[in-house]
Every structure is written in C-alpha cells, then in structure tokens.
Amino acid sequence: xxxxxxxxxxxxxxxxxGFEGEAETIEAGLSIGVGGFILFGGEAGAVRDLVEELRAxxxxxxxxxxxxxxxxGQQFEGATRLPPVAALxxxxxxxxxxxxxxxxxxxxLALGVNWVYAPVADIDVEPRNPIVGSRSFGGDPERVxxxxxxxxxxxxxxxxxxxxxxxxxxxxxxxxxxAELPRxxxxxxxxxxxxxxxxAAIDAGxxxxxTAHVAYPALDPTGEPATLSxxxxxxxxxxxxxxxxxxxxDALIMEGVLGSGRGEAGAVVRxxxxxxxxxxxxxxxxxxxxxxxxxxxxxxxxxxxxEAIGRIERAAARVAGAPAGEWGGEADRxxxxxxxxxxxxxxxxxxxxGAARAIELLTIDDDVGGPYPPGPRDVFPMALRRAGLEVRDxxxxxxxxxxxxxxxxxGSGTGPGTGMxxxxxxxxxxxxxxxxxxxVIALYADIRAWKGRPGLSAGAREAVARxxxxxxxxxxxxxxxPRLAMEVPGASPVLAAxxxxxxxxxxxxxxxxxxx
Numbered sequence: 001x002x003x004x005x006x007x008x009x010x011x012x013x014x015x016x017x018g019f020e021g022e023a024e025t026i027e028a029g030l031s032i033g034v035g036g037f038i039l040f041g042g043e044a045g046a047v048r049d050l051v052e053e054l055r056a057x058x059x060x061x062x063x064x065x066x067x068x069x070x071x072x073g074q075q076f077e078g079a080t081r082l083p084p085v086a087a088l089x090x091x092x093x094x095x096x097x098x099x100x101x102x103x104x105x106x107x108x109l110a111l112g113v114n115w116v117y118a119p120v121a122d123i124d125v126e127p128r129n130p131i132v133g134s135r136s137f138g139g140d141p142e143r144v145x146x147x148x149x150x151x152x153x154x155x156x157x158x159x160x161x162x163x164x165x166x167x168x169x170x171x172x173x174x175x176x177x178x179a180e181l182p183r184x185x186x187x188x189x190x191x192x193x194x195x196x197x198x199x200a201a202i203d204a205g206x207x208x209x210x211t212a213h214v215a216y217p218a219l220d221p222t223g224e225p226a227t228l229s230x231x232x233x234x235x236x237x238x239x240x241x242x243x244x245x246x247x248x249x250d251a252l253i254m255e256g257v258l259g260s261g262r263g264e265a266g267a268v269v270r271x272x273x274x275x276x277x278x279x280x281x282x283x284x285x286x287x288x289x290x291x292x293x294x295x296x297x298x299x300x301x302x303x304x305x306x307e308a309i310g311r312i313e314r315a316a317a318r319v320a321g322a323p324a325g326e327w328g329g330e331a332d333r334x335x336x337x338x339x340x341x342x343x344x345x346x347x348x349x350x351x352x353x354g355a356a357r358a359i360e361l362l363t364i365d366d367d368v369g370g371p372y373p374p375g376p377r378d379v380f381p382m383a384l385r386r387a388g389l390e391v392r393d394x395x396x397x398x399x400x401x402x403x404x405x406x407x408x409x410x411g412s413g414t415g416p417g418t419g420m421x422x423x424x425x426x427x428x429x430x431x432x433x434x435x436x437x438x439x440v441i442a443l444y445a446d447i448r449a450w451k452g453r454p455g456l457s458a459g460a461r462e463a464v465a466r467x468x469x470x471x472x473x474x475x476x477x478x479x480x481x482p483r484l485a486m487e488v489p490g491a492s493p494v495l496a497a498x499x500x501x502x503x504x505x506x507x508x509x510x511x512x513x514x515x516x
C-alpha cells in the first residue's frame with residue numbers, strides 16, 4: 001500500500017516489557033509499508049537492536065524519529081542528556097548550542113535514529129503558555145533565530161535530519177494543543193516576528209518543519225489549525241518562506257487536530273491537502289492509509305500524494321545506513337554537566353546551605369498526573385550524598401493539579417490541600433553533624449504535555465508556604481523556569497534549574513554541595 005509511506009506510527013518502551021507491547025504496531029506498519037516510526041523511551045542498546053531489526057525487515061530505507069530537544073538521553077537511557085533549550089539560550093553561546101545539536105545527532109545516529117524532532121523554534125513570549133516555556137531558546141526573536149540556526153547546523157553536520165517546530169510558532173498560545181485547539185489572536189506583524197526562527201532554520205538548511213495544531217486567524221480566517229491550513233502550509237511555508245523540504249504534522253493523537261469531529265482519517269486527508277508530507281503518530285494505520293487512498297482523485301490530487309511520498313523517500317535515502325558510533329561517552333557527559341551547572345540561576349537571594357553537613361529534603365512535585373509519569377526524582381538526593389552530605393528524606397508532596405483531558409488526577413485527597421502525604425511534614429532538628437541540618441525543598445514545576453498550566457498549582461504553593469513558615473532558613477531548588485520563582489511563597493533563597501531532568505538534578509546537587 002503505497003500511501004503507507006506517509007505514516008509514522010509510535011513505538012513506546014514499557015518498563016519490564018521493552019518494546020514487546022508494540023509487536024502488533026510493528027507488524028501492521030511494516031505490512032503496509034510505513035515511511036518509518038517515532039520512538040519513545042528505552043534503553044539505548046535495546047533501541048539500537050530494535051532499529052536494526054526494523055531496517056532488516058524493511059525493503060526500503062526508513063526514517064526513524066524521536067523528540068530529542070534535550071539530547072538523545074531525553075528519550076534513551078544511557079545516552080547523553082542535555083539541559084532544557086532555555087538554559088542554552090540563557091548561556092547565549094552559539095558554539096555551545098551548535099555542539100548540542102551535533103552531539104544530539106551523533107548519538108541519535110549511533111542508536112539508529114536519523115530524524116531528530118528538534119530544535120524548537122517557538123519564541124517564549126507568553127508566560128501563561130503551558131507547553132513551550134523552557135522548551136524555547138528564549139523570548140527575543142533574533143536570539144532565538146540565531147540559536148535555532150546554530151542547532152540545525154550542528155545536527156546537520158553530524159548527519160541527521162533536523163526538524164524546526166512548531167510552525168508558524170506555538171509561543172503565543174495559552175492552551176495546550178495536546179488537549180484542545182489553541183487560537184493565537186494577534187495580527188500579522190506580531191506573527192512575522194514569530195517566523196524569524198523558522199526563516200533562520202530554513203536558511204541554515206533545515207531538513208524538515210513540524211506544523212502546529214494551532215489556529216491563527218490572521219493567517220487563515222477559517223480558524224483551521226496550521227496543520228490543516230493550505231494558506232499556512234502551502235501559501236506561507238512553501239510559498240513565502242520558500243521551504244521545499246519535508247513538512248511533518250505534529251502528533252495526530254492531539255485534540256488540537258482531532259477536534260470538531262474531524263477524527264484521524266479526516267485530519268490526515270486535510271493535512272495532506274494543506275501541504276503536509278509526513279503524518280506523525282496515527283493510531284489506525286490501515287484505516288488512515290485506506291482513507292488517503294480513497295481520497296486520491298477527490299479531495300486529494302494524485303500528484304499531491306506522490307509529491308509527499310517523494311519527499312519522504314528522498315529524505316530517507318539521504319540518511320540511510322546502519323547505526324554506527326557510540327553514545328554516553330564520559331567526555332560528553334562531563335561537558336553536558338558543565339553547561340548545566342553554568343546555566344543554574346540564583347533566582348532569589350543566595351541559595352546555599354553554608355557549612356551544613358546534613359540536610360532534610362522535602363520534595364514537592366507539581367508534575368505528577370497525566371498519561372505518562374514524570375522522570376526520576378532520586379538523582380537529586382543521590383547526588384547530594386555523593387557530594388558528602390547526609391540526607392534525610394522527608395518524602396514527596398504532590399501538587400493538586402489534574403491532568404487535562406486524561407482522567408488522571410492527583411487531587412484525590414492526598415495532596416497538600418488535604419494534608420501532607422503520609423503525614424510527612426518538615427520537623428526541624430539536626431540530622432547529624434555539629435552545624436545541624438538545613439531544609440532543602442526540591443520543587444518540581446516543569447513544562448509537560450497535558451498538564452494544562454505553566455506555573456505552580458495552589459497545592460504546591462501551599463506546601464511551600466507551610467514548609468518555609470516552619471523553617472525560614474530553607475533553600476528552595478526550583479526545577480522549572482526561573483521566572484516561576486516569583487510564585488514561590490516566602491523569602492527563602494531560590495536556585496532555579498530550568499527543569500527536572502536528572503542532569504539538572506545532578507547540577508543543582510553539585511552547586512549545593514560546593515557549600516559556597
């Protein structure tokens with residue numbers, strides 16, 4: 001089925017099962033001749049084995065993609081993790097950003113991933129945005145454009161395909177396109193500023209562009225999401241910006257494109273008609289491929305479908321080849337930790353534990369809930385112990401937010417609005433050592449899909465307020481964007497680490513362990 005080449009289904013790693021649960025998707029995908037797959041999670045060696053199996057079973061080159069905004073280690077255990085993109089933008093060292101793109105692509109290719117869904121080209125211009133924030137290089141269009149170009153150059157130099165996203169810019173939204181269709185109600189002059197990073201990416205030779213499931217009435221008065229908009233994809237991206245590379249949709253599981261009764265089959269036909277080439281993360285593979293076939297000659301000109309398939313085939317041919325190289329090298333890890341440490345922000349006061357040799361650690365996690373769990377939270381205490389500190393773990397307090405549109409909540413009587421979890425409460429008193437113990441509050445407040453908000457929940461703020469009221473000498477480590485420090489109650493010093501990735505936990509622990 002030739003239209004199968006347009007489809008890129010997802011394969012997700014599951015703890016204890018690996019990719020076994022995706023056997024049916026793999027069989028269905030290969031049987032209809034999909035153009036490739038998008039991978040989520042997994043141990044690096046197992047990912048490489050999977051890709052080699054897929055390559056061996058496919059009669060033509062495959063595009064294997066992954067969201068690697070924060071390095072190959074963002075998805076694949078054992079590969080190198082990098083700081084959030086906003087941290088790189090804050091450092092404002094283009095050579096560092098270029099090296100981040102190169103390192104990401106080099107390790108991705110070692111695992112068999114040849115299509116990197118990065119960099120984010122959105123501008124962080126709306127603090128209420130629930131899905132961009134620390135995923136953006138920053139709020140200045142020209143600076144973001146320069147860093148997007150540098151990242152693309154690094155990625156392409158290493159040999160992988162780069163992907164600028166989310167066209168024509170997701171930075172002004174105040175809703176999450178995973179859960180609903182956002183609308184950007186600004187005029188064309190403001191949107192022209194948002195296009196600067198995409199123009200820079202195109203000038204740098206970016207191989208692909210990902211569309212946004214967002215409506216822009218100033219660009220298309222019909223209110224269609226960009227993914228389904230002919231004026232935006234064909235008129236603006238292809239025509240005005242002159243991009244002739246691969247256009248890929250954002251994930252087709254998102255309500256921003258599935259809403260209004262379109263459904264998956266209707267959305268993919270309209271996306272192709274709008275000018276998109278690759279259809280990312282469809283669930284009903286055969287049904288979608290058959291819907292496209294049925295639409296050819298009616299809603300879809302046959303040459304439009306062939307044009308899309310041709311772009312996919314040419315892109316796959318450019319990056320065809322077996323996985324080669326290594327990942328997770330010690331020198332790369334040291335470099336990543338160094339830039340993570342340099343990116344830390346003293347967002348309020350002077351966050352230090354002084355001469356204390358012991359701490360009491362209270363974790364307030366505002367990232368729980370949603371269809372996928374947050375990352376590990378044990379790296380921070382382990383790294384503190386490696387730094388020579390004695391750590392007494394006071395437990396975890398979840399935020400009380402409910403994940404939008406998933407039916408998974410965290411406010412079921414266990415959050416700080418109804419009392420601390422398991423009776424945990426900072427109690428004061430020394431743990432060990434002559435200097436006594438300092439209270440350290442690890443506050444996780446990351447940007448996450450389906451979370452529905454960028455700031456701290458009321459429950460998280462309440463939990464911090466109670467803790468610092470009992471212990472005014474507490475130090476808060478904010479694993480989120482530094483601007484969220486203004487939402488942290490009290491006057492305790494705040495060290496901001498941009499996000500809760502293990503790398504940032506390690507960097508923050510190293511900073512506290514320096515006793516500066």
